[in-house]
Amino acid sequence: MGLHDENLRPGARVSAVPVSKIMAEAEPVIQLKGICKHYGSVVGVDHVDLSVRNGEFLTLLGPSGCGKSTLLRMIGGFETPTGGTVHLAGEDITGLPPQRRDVNMMFQDYALFPHMSVGQNIAYGLLMKGIRGMAAQDRVREALRLVGLEDKIDQRPHQLSGGQRQRIALARAIVREPKVLLLDEPLSALDAKLREQMQVELKHMQERLGITFIMVTHDQSEALVMSDRIVVMQAGNIAQDGTPEDLYERPASPYVANFIGTTNFLSAKLLSQEGTLAVVEVAGQKITISNAPVHLNGNTLQIGVRPEKARIVADGSAPGDNLLRGRVKENIYLGLGLRTVTELADGSLISTDTMLPRGIASHKHARPGDEVVISLEPHNIFLFEAGS
Ligand code: ADP
Numbered sequence: 001m002g003l004h005d006e007n008l009r010p011g012a013r014v015s016a017v018p019v020s021k022i023m024a025e026a027e028p029v030i031q032l033k034g035i036c037k038h039y040g041s042v043v044g045v046d047h048v049d050l051s052v053r054n055g056e057f058l059t060l061l062g063p064s065g066c067g068k069s070t071l072l073r074m075i076g077g078f079e080t081p082t083g084g085t086v087h088l089a090g091e092d093i094t095g096l097p098p099q100r101r102d103v104n105m106m107f108q109d110y111a112l113f114p115h116m117s118v119g120q121n122i123a124y125g126l127l128m129k130g131i132r133g134m135a136a137q138d139r140v141r142e143a144l145r146l147v148g149l150e151d152k153i154d155q156r157p158h159q160l161s162g163g164q165r166q167r168i169a170l171a172r173a174i175v176r177e178p179k180v181l182l183l184d185e186p187l188s189a190l191d192a193k194l195r196e197q198m199q200v201e202l203k204h205m206q207e208r209l210g211i212t213f214i215m216v217t218h219d220q221s222e223a224l225v226m227s228d229r230i231v232v233m234q235a236g237n238i239a240q241d242g243t244p245e246d247l248y249e250r251p252a253s254p255y256v257a258n259f260i261g262t263t264n265f266l267s268a269k270l271l272s273q274e275g276t277l278a279v280v281e282v283a284g285q286k287i288t289i290s291n292a293p294v295h296l297n298g299n300t301l302q303i304g305v306r307p308e309k310a311r312i313v314a315d316g317s318a319p320g321d322n323l324l325r326g327r328v329k330e331n332i333y334l335g336l337g338l339r340t341v342t343e344l345a346d347g348s349l350i351s352t353d354t355m356l357p358r359g360i361a362s363h364k365h366a367r368p369g370d371e372v373v374i375s376l377e378p379h380n381i382f383l384f385e386a387g388s
């Protein structure tokens with residue numbers, strides 16, 4: 001039974017949300033099926049299946065060359081897939097040119113025309129769609145209002161700051177009210193401080209506009225801050241797809257654990273397993289993991305531990321389990337905290353982060369050369385198969 005029938009049934013509670021809106025949100029706005037792009041023998045994107053929900057802020061994340069831009073450009077129609085299909089709101093648009101898709105792209109270099117005013121730059125997008133005159137003026141003003149730059153309508157791009165140019169490029173991209181806005185590294189040209197500010201602004205604008213955003217970035221912290229959902233890409237494929245929390249708390253592979261946040265990797269040997277409870281040996285110590293993948297093959301494994309989830313404890317203060325013993329090599333001051341690097345019995349290194357709420361001067365911490373005990377919690381350890 002569809003949502004429609006449910007609502008029409010006699011006596012059914014009438015939902016406050018219009019059925020059309022529920023239907024629109026349930027249906028993927030973009031659907032990619034088996035999409036591929038091969039450049040001769042070079043694989044750009046390889047058999048990607050992906051559904052993007054209406055109103056979602058989705059980020060394609062991964063290192064340079066993993067296929068993010070190629071995937072985005074195929075959604076926009078700037079690149080022809082060598083296989084697979086692209087659907088927009090249920091319609092096959094694989095063969096349509098960019099201007100016939102209800103999708104708009106904001107380019108990395110903003111591509112503003114230097115000889116045109118801000119207003120003319122934004123109106124240009126409408127002209128291409130045959131909208132001109134008063135109707136165009138109203139929409140240009142509305143787009144500028146949304147990005148908070150109404151007063152810049154008569155200025156030239158060179159009179160604006162980097163952050164303002166970025167917002168003008170956004171205004172030009174949204175003035176046509178596309179169903180989907182594609183953004184390829186939209187903040188990469190800005191300096192660190194402004195980039196952080198624009199991350200939050202852009203996210204708020206997306207929420208206000210209600211337009212689906214698909215953004216490309218190689219910056220994991222940017223992806224965590226801005227996205228409803230992140231698709232991590234690896235060599236033309238999807239490595240993992242989930243909310244920022246899913247990816248940080250439950251990375252599917254060492255690749256994801258390494259790309260998002262910081263992870264210590266230590267080699268481990270499987271001693272026993274019962275369901276999701278596994279006991280492994282790490283640097284000569286027994287370590288229990290409570291949410292291990294079931295049916296591990298072979299006994300050569302890797303554990304992953306976030307530095308902030310491992311703690312240096314006083315010897316004898318913790319129960320005898322899940323402890324690693326070692327000698328401190330160095331301390332690294334991080335401002336918010338202190339990272340201590342400890343060498344374990346087998347020579348491997350593990351970093352532990354300690355918050356410094358009252359500053360470093362009043363904090364008693366282990367010094368290089370000290371023998372320390374590191375405590376790991378069974379539910380805060382990732383376990384991966386070697387080569388996964
Ligand atoms: P990303 O945006 O993640 O950095 P791209 O999508 O730009 O990666 O590129 C993915 C792969 O496809 C890379 O190996 C790249 O060299 C290759 N590639 C991209 N565009 C072309 C092209 N026009 N011709 C040949 N190879 C390309």
Ligand code: MG
Pocket residue numbers: 068069070216
């Ligand atoms: Mg790219």
